Amino acid sequence: MTDTPNQAPARSILPKWVRGPQDFVGGIVLIGIALFALWASSDLQGMHGFSFGAGTAPRIFAVLLLLLGAAVAVVGVLKDGPHIAAYSWRGPFFVAASIVFFALAIRPVGLVVSAFVSFLIAALGSHETKWLEAIIVGACLTLGCALLFPYVLGLPMPMFPRFLVQ
Amino acid sequence: MELFANLAHGFVVAFSPVNLLMCLIGALVGTLVGVLPGIGTIATVAMLLPITFGLPPVGALIMLAGIYYGAQYGGSTTSILVNIPGEATSVVTALDGFQMAKQGRAGPALAIAAIGSFFAGCVATVLIAVLGAPLTKLALAFGPAEYFSLMVLGLIFAVVLAKGSVLKAIAMIVFGLLLSMVGSDIETGASRMAFNIPELADGLGFATVAMGVFGFAEIIRNLDAGSEMNRDLVQQKITGLMPTRKDIADSTPAIIRGTILGSILGILPGGGAVIASFAAYTLEKKIAKNPSRFGRGAIEGVAAPESANNAAAQTSFIPLLTLGIPPNAVMALMVGAMTIHGIVPGPQVMQKQPDLVWGMIASMWIGNLMLIIINLPLVGIWVRLLRVPYRLMFPSIVIFCAIGIYSVNNAPVDVILAGAFGLIGYWLIKHDFEPAPLLLGMVLGPLMEENLRRALLISRGDWSVFVSRPLSAVLLAIAGGLLVLAVLPALRAKRDEVFVESES
Incomplete structure (x- = not known):
């Protein structure tokens, strides 16, 4: 788990203003998932009157995830955080x-x-x-x-x- | 006196030969899992779900429950003897337990751990029996709005008590909620985000997701940690299990405190055995006259967390059996097991299925007794098991999981999905996202949606229903308060990070 060998900021593709790459990328991916879910549930019926349609809850959760993903990414920009851990294949x-x-x-x-x-x-x-x-x-x-x-x-x-x- | 009648009925059920056998198997498998690092309780319960298909529901649940509390025992054994916590719940036990073993006092440490666990198990069993009925009555006063608020509270608890970033834990819960939306809509039957894949029409099975995120992901992670975990076993001769009189005097109050703390944390949604053991250890250290003894073989440091984790493992059944709300990921899988057998968890279970509920409660006490009898003599065997190298263990776990998932629905697609979730889980671990809240969100998702819909339908679309009904408002207020509390110290802690002494 320790990623000590590549602690050095070398070979980072991310721009310099990203201070916590681990959180930043994590947040971006969550945003991606949320957008995908929004797209996937776009064909479902929304609210009719005051009762929920099939698509209401998925869209609520997707929007929430979108906001949270954005928040995580923002944290990654604003605060120093760990680098992305090394993956082995x-x-x-x-x-x-x-x-x-x-x-x-x-x-x-x-x-x-x-x-x-x-x-x-x-x-x-x-x-x-x-x-x-x-x-x-x-x-x-x-x-x-x-x-x-x-x-x-x-x-x-x-x-x-x-x-x-x- | 209804209580005793109920318990007596429970013991009659639990003492039937089949159920005794199930209890024994559960306790043994649990211990095994607890001993072996690399397979957790969640993955095991998920793995064994399909196996319980052929069993009667009571036996199946007795066995699964046995695995859960058995794992708490097993974890302590290896923590003490070889400083390898087989379960996250025993991490703190290793701190003092292993030191005791080094000083040649492994026997008393094991004995106190077992006695403490047994005592905690007895108390928790009684507690479940006592609290079950009144809580069930309370549950009947709950409308959809209250249920929804209670689940929000549960999820917030899970966030507050999880380690690491609050924000990321909430994100994981919402991700779980979103995943739970895949499949058919309960009310309209419309297919949601299923992309016309027939296997997805019923939604993602959470046994599948759990196995992926906890089983496969864990294996992959262990592999790149340079799989061969440090396992130079310092195998001590265990001489004399009997603790001295001083040991008993020292540990009795710790056991009692640990049991109380563990019971409370177990009942609270989002709690569970891991947090209970950490909290109990911290408490002991805080109130000790001489805190410096901790980490150097203080017997209280073994007694308290071991009692706490066992108490919590058992009391976490209370919200499941009374309210139908799983307080942690293992309980979420128990919901799955119940659903497989056509039982809907909730207040009505206590009335409709007294055999199941009371039989399971009684079996927990029997199981604890079995564990104490079985485990002390078997210690040597469990320790020897640790010599099985991971390079042989991990492919076996992979295959066993794969066959297990396949057998749930006879669907190869499920196996591939679990594999995909394994990779997702690996990614989550790499980005420091906790998978446990995800699973909890996934289980609570459909329940939350249903109650939210109903509440709004009853209130004719008025969202204020959640704050205008007093019970619901109180629950939401607690949730909000907790969240604020959780965020504030997090901010402070980050600022003080430089000064933080490295603990545990």
């Missing part, structure tokens, strides 16, 4: 990839294959992974899940690849 990338793979694979190839492969993809996310160990643990975990979810808990899910079952 490896962990997020492989964990996300593992999740996406699982989501795409569970229907066509079933629990056994998708859980095992996802485990190995997720394991790529750490540079400390030892492969033999990971494969053994992954296999055990897959076996455990394959017994736990469908049999012990009675949750129906595809187990094996479709083409093998048929």
Whole structure:
């Protein structure tokens, strides 16, 4: 979590008058989310008479978020704050990839294959992974899940690849 | 005497073999989660929600409750023995607990933590039983305007008690409220911000969001923290669990104070176990004759926070069971669990589902007893578990979460959404936004909208209804006052930041 190495104001794309980049960018993104929500709910009916339409509450919340996002960004301009923490790409990338793979694979190839492969993809996310160990643990975990979810808990899910079952 | 009849009924329910088993499983899983850093209570409860599908509702809720208070126990064990707080609630316990362990007094520290927790658990159980009925009556006097104001108060509490910037916490709540709007409108059925994605028609499931923001995001964060957390275990031989007479004399008042403080903070919306343990530790330090002993192995520093977090974990069920308002993120997930089983939390639950409410209350006492019996002998095993390296643990958690989310609706889209929220959560952490208020806002969103709409419909569009009804006005006034209080010291604290001594 410590971002001590790049505390120096180097490589900042933000203009100098931004004193708290972490808050500033955070606020801007919230504003973006709020605008997106306003756009997304623009087709919904607003107030009619004194009763709420489907779009009233979403718009109220979106406007609130817009104001709060702006306030956070203003704080980022006015007050000295931390720099944006360094992101690493490896962990997020492989964990996300593992999740996406699982989501795409569970229907066509079933629990056994998708859980095992996802485990190995997720394991790529750490540079400390030892492969033999990971494969053994992954296999055990897959076996455990394959017994736990469908049999012990009675949750129906595809187990094996479709083409093998048929 | 209705109280005793109710409690007796509860014990009959809780002592059925299935429920005893559920209670035991919950307590054990909770302890496990509490011991292992890197998986929090929220993520675990979210992860196990689908598992409770096949269970009867009483058993399911007993198990989930067990996880919550079990985690408080587990967290203290590792805090004391190896200075690794498995849960945020045990961070302060590590301060004095680990020092005691270093001085060879791990046994008494563990015993006092367990005794304190058990005592707190007993008091909290009685408190829930006593306060349940009157609060339910109060709840019946609530109209939509009062409900709305109460939820505002709850959210403000969450903000005031959260660490960090008040402004950012409010922003997170509103973000949560906004997320809760996705899906179908309750009254008109219009699809809102769902972009014609069928899986979004019912809204974002908060198990999905919780798993993303607390489960996946936490994993990703741990990974770039140079995953291998410092785990050189200083495994002490634990000799003699018995505290000395002096230990007991020293810690008894601390346990009582911690229990009272924890119970109060637990009931208040937005509170919860984390704040309770911090507050209890601070209180002990403030009133101690010799504050310098703290941080050097003062037994009060273990007794008070451990009692407080356990008391708070249990009393936070009170607003959920009586008013139907979840005071913190874990309770929000309990709402989810109840909804899955077709139970709408609120004042009517006490009357319509006495088995559920009283069974759960009784099970908490039984669970606490189980924890004290199970955990002291099992300490060695829990500590050994810490040797499982994170590089093997994290892919396992990822897979387990993914299967869990998939099984909720058999929907692959949910898994991808949880992944997306994992990345969003990672971003939030990087920008120092707290994810807990987001989840609370997300759960309260639909309730707030519904009550706001109703209140305005009844008042024929007159917004002054929120201040003209006395109960509602009082609630809003408290909320406003709290907010002012929260903002003022924040301003002052920022100015004095230079002089702040580094505490905890």
